[in-house]
Amino acid sequence: MEEVKVIGFWASPYVYRVTWALKLKGVEYEYQEEDIFNKSDLLLQYNPVHKTVPVFVHGGKLIPESIVILEYIEETWPQNPLLPTDPHARAMARFWTKFGDDNKPEFFGFFGRTGEEQREAVKSAQECLKILEEHGLEEKKFFDGDEIGMTDLSLGWIAFYFEAMEEAAGVQVLEATSFPRLHAWIRNFKEVHVIKENHPDQARLLAYFKWLREMYAKPATT
Amino acid sequence: MGGVKLVATTQSFFCTRVQWALKLKGVEYEFIEEDLRNKSPILLKYNPVHKKVPVLVHHDTPIVESLVILEYIDETWKENPLLPQDPFDRAAARFWAKFADEKVVFGVWTACTAEGEGKEKAIEAALESLAHLERQIEGKKFFGGEQIGYLDLVLGWIPHWLNTMEEVGGMKLLEAERIEWALKHKGITYEYIEEDLRNKSTLLLKSNPVQKKIPVLLHGDKPVAESLVILEYIDETWREKPLLPDDPFEKEMVRFWTKYVDEKRFTEIPMIKESIPMKEDLLNYSRAQQNVK
Numbered sequence: 001m002e003e004v005k006v007i008g009f010w011a012s013p014y015v016y017r018v019t020w021a022l023k024l025k026g027v028e029y030e031y032q033e034e035d036i037f038n039k040s041d042l043l044l045q046y047n048p049v050h051k052t053v054p055v056f057v058h059g060g061k062l063i064p065e066s067i068v069i070l071e072y073i074e075e076t077w078p079q080n081p082l083l084p085t086d087p088h089a090r091a092m093a094r095f096w097t098k099f100g101d102d103n104k105p106e107f108f109g110f111f112g113r114t115g116e117e118q119r120e121a122v123k124s125a126q127e128c129l130k131i132l133e134e135h136g137l138e139e140k141k142f143f144d145g146d147e148i149g150m151t152d153l154s155l156g157w158i159a160f161y162f163e164a165m166e167e168a169a170g171v172q173v174l175e176a177t178s179f180p181r182l183h184a185w186i187r188n189f190k191e192v193h194v195i196k197e198n199h200p201d202q203a204r205l206l207a208y209f210k211w212l213r214e215m216y217a218k219p220a221t222t
Numbered sequence: 223m224g225g226v227k228l229v230a231t232t233q234s235f236f237c238t239r240v241q242w243a244l245k246l247k248g249v250e251y252e253f254i255e256e257d258l259r260n261k262s263p264i265l266l267k268y269n270p271v272h273k274k275v276p277v278l279v280h281h282d283t284p285i286v287e288s289l290v291i292l293e294y295i296d297e298t299w300k301e302n303p304l305l306p307q308d309p310f311d312r313a314a315a316r317f318w319a320k321f322a323d324e325k326v327v328f329g330v331w332t333a334c335t336a337e338g339e340g341k342e343k344a345i346e347a348a349l350e351s352l353a354h355l356e357r358q359i360e361g362k363k364f365f366g367g368e369q370i371g372y373l374d375l376v377l378g379w380i381p382h383w384l385n386t387m388e389e390v391g392g393m394k395l396l397e398a399e400r401i402e403w404a405l406k407h408k409g410i411t412y413e414y415i416e417e418d419l420r421n422k423s424t425l426l427l428k429s430n431p432v433q434k435k436i437p438v439l440l441h442g443d444k445p446v447a448e449s450l451v452i453l454e455y456i457d458e459t460w461r462e463k464p465l466l467p468d469d470p471f472e473k474e475m476v477r478f479w480t481k482y483v484d485e486k487r488f489t490e491i492p493m494i495k496e497s498i499p500m501k502e503d504l505l506n507y508s509r510a511q512q513n514v515k
Contacts, residue, residue, distance in 0.1 A: 064317065065316075087294050087297040090297065091294040
């Protein structure tokens with residue numbers, strides 16, 4: 001059997017995308033924890049371009065970039081597909097995945113800010129969330145339809161990280177009344193067996209984000 | 223198959239890569255030119271979220287984001303595959319395409335449009351990104367091997383548009399900048415003579431009568447042209463603080479990138495050549511973009 005390994009960091013949502021995908025497909029893998037604040041020589045060797053986690057190792061081949069890894073996993077282990085068969089539906093899945101990642105500064109901008117700047121950032125995040133709610137999720141149970149797929153995995157940070165970030169930053173962004181569909185999606189997503197059994201510890205995550213916030217929060221502009 | 227439409231502009235390389243893909247697969251399509259300063263109802267209908275080009279419309283259903291469109295095209299029309307067959311090779315192609323769009327495009331554009339200190343940092347960052355890409359084509363004719371593929375389409379802007387952006391940005395990413403750094407690095411005082419390429423001076427025509435191009439180094443009354451030749455001349459004439467790396471591979475890398483842009487191997491493929499807009503249009507478009515800032 002070829003070696004399957006994930007090099008990750010416990011608090012990274014990008015790593016969870018990969019481990020969720022492997023578990024959903026019943027693929028056995030070895031996990032190696034990396035301290036991203038003190039990067040090992042191994043990581044710098046495995047991912048010299050970006051020096052980030054996750055890095056996926058399969059039979060000696062190295063693949064960085066979580067979305068690239070997901071596509072690779074999908075092609076190598078076709079059971080329990082994460083992408084639909086219809087090309088247009090696949091295109092939509094890829095589009096929304098990209099949308100989530102491309103808009104990171106908008107979604108998370110509120111976290112490192114205070115005062116007026118933070119209020120603006122919250123509005124920015126809500127605009128992007130609105131687009132996800134109305135155009136991405138629409139009336140579906142999951143972003144990928146009746147079953148979870150690549151898009152749901154890549155947006156998993158909404159379910160597990162967002163709340164901790166909001167609390168650490170002292171703001172409310174994803175309000176239940178404004179985003180009923182996303183809240184329903186969060187509940188459904190958390191109920192999926194693989195997801196329920198594998199997610200970051202919320203208390204630990206909150207402590208982590210509180211610590212990060214202290215490190216990075218910028219003073220309010222006068 | 224159902225009608226295929228492409229809503230696009232001729233100048234955007236995100237659009238051109240989609241056109242190249244369709245042509246490579248022999249797919250008939252209707253090209254709908256879009257004026258981005260005056261967005262049409264068609265664009266707003268098919269891409270309400272981003273209101274950007276390109277948009278591929280197939281069976282009256284829109285698909286947006288050029289990389290997503292390329293994957294869709296590859297999956298829908300199976301002839302002349304763009305992505306390689308092997309999953310790992312596919313992963314590599316996707317990784318470098320993402321890297322190119324995120325780091326290289328942004329990096330080179332920033333280098334063109336930045337001023338002062340910011341410009342120098344941006345140029346350094348852009349060169350570092352380009353170095354990563356260069357290693358991927360080592361020993362191959364194209365990024366896709368013997369035939370052009372997905373990654374070549376994604377990077378196709380480099381030979382052609384890079385030159386345009388360089389002219390507009392008043393900066394030669396791979397040439398004049400390196401010469402100035404070389405001279406500064408060795409502590410050589412020099413006089414910088416700005417050249418208006420649309421109105422070439424007598425000095426330039428006399429110094430470089432063969433190519434009539436910049437950069438040209440004048441040492442006393444001896445002219446030296448061709449950036450790489452200039453670098454080697456500088457390194458040999460002023461020996462302290464060597465400029466070109468000692469490492470043969472790294473030295474070759476410097477030579478490679480200048481050669482790759484100059485040779486424009488990619489743009490010589492007839493089908494690609496036909497799709498490339500007139501250089502004048504590109505220059506005007508790029509200048510207009512700069513004025514908008």
